[in-house]
Amino acid sequence: MTTAKLQYQSGFGNYFRSEDSRCPGALPEKQNNPQVCPYGLYAEQLSGTAFTAPREHNQRTWFYRIRPSVIHKPFKPYTHKYVTYDVKDVPPNPNQLRWMPFPLPAKSDKTDFVDGLRTVCCAGDPKSRNGCAVYIYTCNTSMSENRAFYNSDGDLLIVPQLGSLEVFTEFGRMTVSPNEICVIQQGMRFSVNIKEESRGYVLEVYDNHFILPNLGPIGANGLANPQDFWAPTAWYEEREIEFEIINKFQGALFTATQKYSPFDVVAWHGNYVPYRYDLSNFVVINTVSVDHCDPSIFTVLTCPSQKPGTAIADFVIFPPRWGVAEHTFRPPYYHRNCMSEFMGLIHGNYEAKEGGFLPGGASLHSMGTPHGPDGPAFEKASRADLKPERVADGTMAFMFESSLSLAVTAYGNKECKVLDEKYYECWQSLKSYFNPNKREVNI
Incomplete structure (x- = not known):
């Protein structure tokens, strides 16, 4: 799958452009929202920050797509008992906690990425946009050719542990394997396909977006470097098919249908994008x-x-x-x-x-x-x-x-x-070596 190098930090000089090679010149030349877009496309903006955020923090992307994403049936509740931030009936537990490997679904239980999400722990409230949640995902089937997901509550940092993920997004496609991560930011629609049973971890944040940490005395180089982040390049499909869109909103899941694939973006430009990073580059x-x-x-x-x-x-x-x-x-x-x-x-x-x-x-x-x-x-x-x-x-x-x-x-x-x-037993063998009469002690 085609990806493009992502110059990670947003701001002047870090604005990205991509168009599918099948439609050269799909990106408008002079303005984001022309009266008529090239190839008869629709212009649609996805905002990652408030319109009035300072320029150096402002994030948004313009899509040029075959149909606008507004064309869908009303959302209805989607039952998923394991995606929750409601822990009011669960007693607090201050103990050290350890989980053995989380179980994979039975082969007879066809489970995709969304249905395989399990909230392990969380804090805060997505309605007030303050907090985070940790999930495990386990799956043994793809989201097929007619299912997509997006999160209205925050950003998702996905850490595959077993099996690679083929991630289809509105921006394009990317493969994410164990020892790599990807970030799908708030509002971005995506679908996950697999070739083998898969397991991994997900960190969700409600408040803000992920950024690179400041380096301080380390200087210009070190830790995760901007040149090692990758974003998808534009790729579109035009398919008229009954398509399910699953949305996470205020901690609950909803589903709506539409008669076309949401992955119909022919071109895009902006600085609000999904991205992938190989941990071996750290x-x-x-x-x-x-x-x-x-x-x-x-x-x-x-x-x-x-x-x-x-x-x-x-x-x-x-x-x-x-x-x-x-x-x-x-x-x-x-x-x-x-x-x-x-x-x-x-x-x-x-x-x-x-x-x-x-x-x-x-x-x-x-x-x-x-x-x-x-x-x-x-x-x-x-x-x-x-x-x-x-x-x-x-x-x-x-x-x-x-x-x-x-x-x-x-x-x-x-x-x-x-x-x-x-x-707790792993610490019980720790014993006292204290000897008040001997400063140098052999353990």
Whole structure:
């Protein structure tokens, strides 16, 4: 599938143009909304920010499409018991939580990307546009040729763990494989096809859009670099067919039908686009002397809140890298955080939890809940020869970190049936090595 390099930051010089090669000159030459568009197309704008947002933050895209998206039947409720932000009847749980790999649907249960979404935890309210939610998706069938989805509540950051996704959007097509991510922003219609059973994670944010974090003293290069983000190029289909459009609105799902494919955009230009990123392109910054860098140094994308330096949600990864710190306990230190930390594992073995933290599973360490390496990881790191060594080869763990207190849903607590009730036991072997008569202690 054809993709185009995405110069990520919006603003002057970062405006993108794409037209299907089958219709050269489909983009109007002088204005966004001409009286008559080339090829008899309709002009339609998709806004990602308020019209009056400052120019450097203003995001929108103009579509030139065969039919405007307004042509559809009225929306009706769509039953989906597992997509929810309503947790009022679920008691809070401050414990360390770990899930074994989330189950895939039975082969006889044909489940696509939308029907396979499960809300694991969430905070806030999409109606007031403040909050976020974490989902697992599992699917064994494509959304076929006549089904699409869009989210009126916020942006979706999709992290495939098992199986590649063929993502059809109004902007064009892109393939997203494990160890890659894609972001489908608010209001963008898309469909997901698969060739094998698939599983992954989704982070939804209501408040804002994801951006690259500021680099500060790091300088111009490092972490996720703008040149490594890709956006689709224009591709259209003209099919008159009964098509289902599923919409997530105020936390609930709705469905409407129309008599044509929504993927009929012949050309587009703007700076509000879906995009893909390969996690192997992340440029790791780490210590080369002593101590342990905060995990924020591994931030790929952030959705900022109104409070400076505090995110509604960060997307953080722990990729293969060198560990070279001297006189330092190298794994993540024990800590109690003022943030919520939801971790997932795409592949490999996470160095601080090599036992029960498995690909396709997850963990949640809530605000103030202590966590850190398990007993074997602590002892191994305390006795290690502190020479340069490779860390996390063949592994990609990630974290959705939020300043909001995430509440676990009924599905995450019981209905998923993979919550590890014995997770707490991984720390029970930690013992006291304290000796008031001996400063230097061997572990």
